[in-house]
Amino acid sequence: MASEPLPPPPFGAAQPIEAAAEQLAAVLYNDQGLVPAIVQDDENGEVLMMAWMSAESLAISLAEGRTVFWSRSRQELWRKGDTSGDRQWIRSAWYDCDGDVLLFRVHQEGQGACHTGARSCFFRSFGPMPGPEPAVPPTQEESPR
Amino acid sequence: MASEPLPPPPFGAAQPIEAAAEQLAAVLYNDQGLVPAIVQDDENGEVLMMAWMSAESLAISLAEGRTVFWSRSRQELWRKGDTSGDRQWIRSAWYDCDGDVLLFRVHQEGQGACHTGARSCFFRSFGPMPGPEPAVPPTQEESPR
Structure with missing residues (x-):
């Protein structure tokens, strides 16, 4: 059975990034040729997930303006959202001080x-789930009369 | 030479987290016994750094309410900020859907x-540095008269 074709990307979604050679050369890969890649929602700052990139998947991600990872379980390129539709359109891309995290x-x-x-992979907290800030201050006990 | 003692933590800084046994058991460590730990500024959502935790350093982090990592280069516990004073006081702690990222x-x-x-380890971008949104629209060219 043919799968449904993906809808076209939202207007203006793909914003390829042209990285300088020295920027790409600053990235350090582990002994499996991979580097951790944190993904953050550009609109509200929420940390969405972390996955792994190879040099090839990083190059494709920058060229296409969407995240492409290396699947360690399947040992293949993982074009995020090709199956689910939940594609990630890159707004900016960063490497850390040591060059070993993206x-x-x-x-x-x-x-x-x-x-x-879930929207973010980080939906479980250690300890009790932190609630939102209370919208109103808790009711104060009345003073003894 | 004795080093300067650290100043006391800010009032109310240390908020220990009591994790349930099943929460701790959900964490998966790699073959070096480590798990990646992303650190995010709770006030403005900025991603500050990523480092690695062992089961021991995670337990200490939760018990003391501040981040303690495992230094892969020094092969020892790394009590973040003990030397620099740049301690990180935990406001909430999360583990991801697969249990292999914190x-x-x-x-x-x-x-x-x-x-x-730098405030964040991610101060270098691929491609040109993304600027802040322009505060005022760019000056429009005058129409030909």
Whole structure:
């Protein structure tokens, strides 16, 4: 059965990044040829996920303006969102002081980054789930009369 | 020579987290016994750094309410900020859908997270540095008269 074709990207979504050779040369890969890539929502700063990139998947990501990872479990290029539609359109791309971690600020298409359907892969906290700030101060006990 | 003692933590800084046994058991460590830990500024969402934690350093981090990593280069516990004063006070701690990445939202003490003195380790972008949004629209060319 043929799968449904993906809808075209949102207007203006793909913004390829032309990296300088010395920028790409600053990236350090581990002994499997991979570097961790953090993905952050460019609109609200939420950390969405972390995955791994090879030099090839980094080059494709920058050239196409969307995240492409290396799947360690499947040992193949993982064009994020090709199956789910949840593509990530790169707004800016960063490498850290040591060159061994990448950060992508993206426009997240679809329902979210996580394969569970959650928007972020970080939906479980240690300890009790931190609640939102209370909108109103808690009711004060009345003073003894 | 004795080093200067650290100043006491800011009032209310240390907020230990009591993690449930099943939460800690959900964390997957790599073949070196380590898991990547992303650190994000809880106040403005900026991604500050990524480092690695062992099970021991995670337990200490949660118990003391500040980040403690495993230094792969020095092969020892790295109590972030003990030398620099740039301690990170944990506001919430998260583990991802696969349990193989951690995320800490922190109050960053001192000048920043990076050993270079930068606030974030991600101060270099691929391609030209993205500028801030222009505060005013660019001056329009006058129409020909």
